[in-house]
Amino acid sequence: MKPEKKKMDRDLKEIRREIREWIRLDYIVPKDIPDIELYMDQVVNFMDSHLYHNKRGDDDKTLTRTMINNYTKNKLLPPPVKKRYSKEHIIILIYIYYLKNVISITDIQKLLYPMTERFFDKQEDSTETRSMTDIYESIYELEKSEYFNIESSTARAEEITEKLFPKEEDEYLHKMALIYLLGYDIYSKKRLIERLIDELPDIETPEDLKKKEKEAEKNKRKEQKEKKNAAKKKKQ
16 A cells, blocks of 8 residues: 555544534433433533533533523423432433534424424323433434434535645634635524424414413403494494
8 A cells, every 4th residue: 555545544533532522412312311300400410420521621511490481481391399300301301402502493393393292201191202301312313323324414515614624734724724624514404404494383382372262252252342332333
């Protein structure tokens, strides 16, 4: 093998090793999610201990009490039972943790509401054949296999960038071009995600239905009042 070819192979291996380190994420293995109910502080500690290395800086927060309260307030997370959170609550919090860095809270609500309606705290007479845990285990396996696709596509972007802007010649241009390539890839996929979410049916929570009923009742009373006033004017 020629020296140049050997050097190129070594460089590619080094690039893939670096990329493997860059994109390494902590994740929560399904069996690690406790089956027992936890209080809020315990949930926060659990998430932080398992996802700590995903933080960009030490001041970043994986999850806080305020975040949990806001998720409940915005109908992303079902309320706790007697201040305790179940395994299913934690699964939803994991979904939110990854999705909130990519799509809006409104889109997350539209995506996850059908799941909580269909699978959260599933009753014995439910027609659903899968549980929240079953779904999470399947998605976890998908994520594991997708990791290698991400590694390969990132390595390919690095190789393209190196040919156009060799790192040894201009490190800034090399990084700028690589960031642009990766950003373009992320933006394209984000647009696809948003389109898929837009195709989902609009959600109507029980609270939304109550508001609609109140609004309809209010309009009905207003209409009746206007009819009475009109009848009075005719008599005059």
